[in-house]
Amino acid sequence: MxxxxxxxxxxxxxxxxxxxxxxxxxxxxxxxxxxxxxxxxCAGLIAPRVVEMGKANAAIINRIDGAVIHFPSGREMRLKGEETKAYVVDxxxxxxxxxxxxxxxxxxxxxxxxxxxxxxxxxxxxxxxxxxxxxxxxxxxxxxxxxxxxxxxxxxxxxREYVRGIQVDLERSMEDQQAVDVWLGREIAPGFFAWRIPCGDRTRVGLCVADGTPSAYLKRLIKLAGHENDKRVRLYSGIVPIGMxxxxxxxxxxxxxxxxxxxxxxxxxxxxxxxxxxxxxxxxxxxxxxxxxxxxxxxxxxxxxxxxxxxKGLDRGYRVRKAFLRMDDDALDLAGRLMDTEEARGVLSKGDIDHPTAIARDLLGAAPGLMRFAPQLLASMFSR
The missing domain is CATH 3.50.50.60 (FAD/NAD(P)-binding domain)
Known part of the structure; x- marks a missing residue:
């Protein structure tokens, strides 16, 4: 041919x-x-602009406007946007x-x-x-x-590098269908994070890890999130490349x-x-x-x-990821406390999942203590 x-x-x-x-x-x-x-x-969580690019309104399952961030110590930070931040799609x-x-x-x-x-x-x-x-x-x-x-x-x-992901669809309908959960911590998802996404009559739970066996961490996450008794509908996995x-x-x-x-x-x-x-x-x-x-x-x-x-956005994201990898659980907990103010939560709630570093300047203004984690990184981001 x-x-x-x-x-x-x-x-x-x-x-x-x-x-x-x-x-x-x-x-x-x-x-x-x-x-x-x-x-x-794929976790199936994408910004509205991506649905438009794909002309895929028929694929929409849910609208997401909020998130609950779970830090290693058990501390939770709740965010709520004023508009749809993402769609869950088939x-x-x-x-x-x-x-x-x-x-x-x-x-x-x-x-x-x-x-x-x-x-x-x-x-x-x-x-x-x-x-x-x-x-x-x-x-x-x-x-x-x-x-x-x-x-x-x-x-x-x-x-440059890869992380390995795994997720499972569970026969469980979450009460709050407009918020995703995100877990941070080396005991939960070393080198990345874990998630829970409401998908109507099902719930998607998954994670990516830079090291270790993803399935072992998923088992731990399912228990932590209270899904041990939920029926597993489908399990799937993949590898995500990191770095241009x-x-x-x-x-x-x-x-x-x-x-x-x-x-x-x-x-x-x-x-x-x-x-x-x-x-x-x-x-x-x-x-x-x-x-x-x-x-x-x-x-x-x-x-x-x-x-x-x-x-520029991908390069900044890569450098932010490198700074994240240097943070242990205590540092993540401290960052969570610094960001858990009305002003900082307001900034985070305005974030764009396709351009996550765009709010860095405003976030630092609301929580200047974050500068301690990567001063050179943050300074270079603001100078461009």
Whole structure:
């Protein structure tokens, strides 16, 4: 099979990339699974803007406007926003909505086709699939996740580090359907955090860890959160990349989404940065094909564009994460006490899950004692 562009990975980022290419471009989305949206590997909590990008109102399960933060000592801090901060979505339906956009823009989707190997020719790239078939494309785009096979084949570096996640859907309806719970602490989720998300007649409980066995920590969390007797409906896990990759382009190759490390380091969320970058990738791909220039130099227009839009926020988030990793449970408890004032809670309640560091200046003004945890980091954030 021949095409202009082969997009490896049929998740929302791969589909959104195809949806944002010129309709005249012959584009094919390769998905190794038999169905787009399977398996699910996401907590399903996204900002309203991401629902709009995915045109996925039908995927909404719940609206979230509050949170309860649980600190290691047992202290709780309650936050309540004045507007919807996030939606809980059915990820399968969200992914299918992104696929619908790609199909409406003329893309083909081939399910059940796993990419194995990339070979360069004089006219482009040859993609060898698991069933022995080959596909020839002028441009190959890797949207194939944190361990991007296409990125590896093209010689591109992987993300800096990873955290491992696990979550379970329970047959339990939470009384408060508009608030999520977040747990912090090295005994709960070392190197990251744990969560509980109300999903209508079900409740989603999960966590990510930088070290240790996720399932062992999940068992402990379920007991702590009072869900020992709740029926488990579904258990799923995944790996989240942390840190932008060094380069996201090569001759005739681009990578996007988790493959490029386009993930928020503080929360592990990848849909907003991934979809944002995917829109840019689609446009640059179309322009490059029209110009008949698929060189690394031309494709760097994509890299420059997404880093200009997302790079500063992702870099700040990465440095905040590094500061977080240096905090033991006592430090987390102290930070919780410093932030548990009416003024600081007000600042936190105005936060944006896609731009978490945007409130740093106001938060420091409301709780100046936080400066002790990372003075150089905070000073550098304010100077830019």
């Amino acid at each position: 021949r095409c202009d562009v082969a997009v490896v990975g049929g998740g929302p980022v791969g589909c959104f990339t195809a949806a944002n290419m010129s309709r005249s471009v012959h584009k094919v989305v390769l998905e190794e699974h038999e169905r787009v949206g399977v398996p699910e590997q 990820r399968r339906r969200f992914d299918e909505s992104c696929l619908d956009q790609a199909l409406a823009n003329g893309a083909e989707c081939l399910t059940g086709h796993r990419f194995l190997h990339l070979r360069r020719t004089a006219t482009g790239m040859v993609l060898r699939l698991e069933d022995g078939k080959e596909m020839t494309a002028r441009l190959a785009i890797g949207a194939d996740g944190y361990r991007s096979r296409l990125g590896q084949e093209a010689g591109l570096s992987p993300p 990759v060094r380069s996201t382009v090569a001759d005739n190759v681009m990578i996007v989404g988790d493959a490029a490390g386009q993930v928020k380091p503080i929360s592990g969320g990848g849909l907003y940065p991934g979809l944002t970058a995917a829109g840019m990738a689609g446009k640059v791909a179309s322009d490059a094909l029209e110009a008949d220039d698929l060189s690394t130099n031309y494709l760097r227009r994509y890299e420059k564009a997404w880093k200009a839009e997302l790079g």
